[in-house]
Amino acid sequence: MIITAVLMVIPIVTTIVRVITDRGTGLRRFFSLPDVGQVFLNTLSWTVGSVVGAMVIGYAGALVLQSKRIRLVGVWRSLLMIPWIIPGVVGATVWRWTLSTDYGVLNQTLLDLGLIGEPVRWLSDPGIVLWAVALIQIWVTAPFVMLMVSAALATIPSERYEAARLDGAGGVAILRHIVLPAIRSTTGICALTLAIWALNSFTIIWVATSGGPAGASTILPILLYQAFQNGDQTLVSAVALVQVFIGAAFAVFFARTMRTDLEDQT
Structure with a gap:
């Protein structure tokens, strides 16, 4: 409880108190920014x-690795986990080189294939x-989904698949009526985790574009850091408070969904 208070409660309360102390000046300034609408749209x-x-992609990877036709599953799973394991700065830097207009590998490959x-x-x-x-964020986070879904798929008894096949169910029917319902809780956990990561993501965008060009890739965490660089603590607190409320909304929605699922199962 002490650790939770230090790492979560105290910073949040401090932010709220700071916003209240300045009598909402930071929030008014935040919502009066000329590009605040674009920032919200970019974040969404x-x-x-x-x-x-x-x-x-994570679901697809987990389903493919579950196939009995795939050999060396452990090796493939380890290789696919690399994007999630490596530091975010390294991954973002590699992709910045890859997506470079002048010397990027992606453009050169597409030119060689005649696609552009x-x-x-x-x-x-x-x-x-x-x-x-x-796309970089997807590359980084999809292995997490693959790992979680793979673990959930392993808990489904093989008898369910066999019974479904005996009843004439195809792959799509098995996926819809057996696989997806069995791992619904895992899906919710993954979706909430990914949403929170995306809402608080900073490294990838900052290393790749720094929020540019002309604010086209500026989301709330980037705006917060830019305000911090300018020494605007009032605006920093306002943006942080908005992020807290958005994250809390996701958490409440997820908690209610999980509670409904548990009630349905019981």
Whole structure:
């Protein structure tokens, strides 16, 4: 309890007190920023895109590794876990080189294959930069989903699959009526964890784009750090408080969903 209070409760209470002390000046300044709407839209797009992408790829990876046709499953699983294990700065730096307009491997490969006529400005085009950095976030977090789903799939009795096949169920029916219901709780945990990671993500975007170009990849944590760099503690507290409320909303929604699932199971 002491550790929890030191690491969570005290910082949150301190932030709330600081916002109250300045009589809401920071919140008024925050919501009056000319690009605050774009920041919220970027944060929403970043969170939804990275969570959905990681869930889809993580699920696919777990289902593929479950196949009996795959050999050396342990080796493949270890290799696929590398993006999640390596430091975020390293991964973001590698991807910044990969997505470089002038010497990036991705552009060169697409040019060699004839899929594009000129290099794509992945990290400097305001229209696609947010999705480019979201791809990095997906690359980093999808192995976590794969690991969690793989563990959940291992708990499903093989008799369920055999009974379903005897009844004539195909792969899609088994996935829909057996696999997904059995790992629903794991899905909720993964989705909440990924959403919280995305809402608090800083390293990937800062290393890759620093929130640019022209704020096209600026999300709430980037805005908070920029305010911190400028020494604007009032705005820092306001942005932090907004993030706390958004994170709390996700946590409450998840808790209610899990409680409903448990009640249905009992």
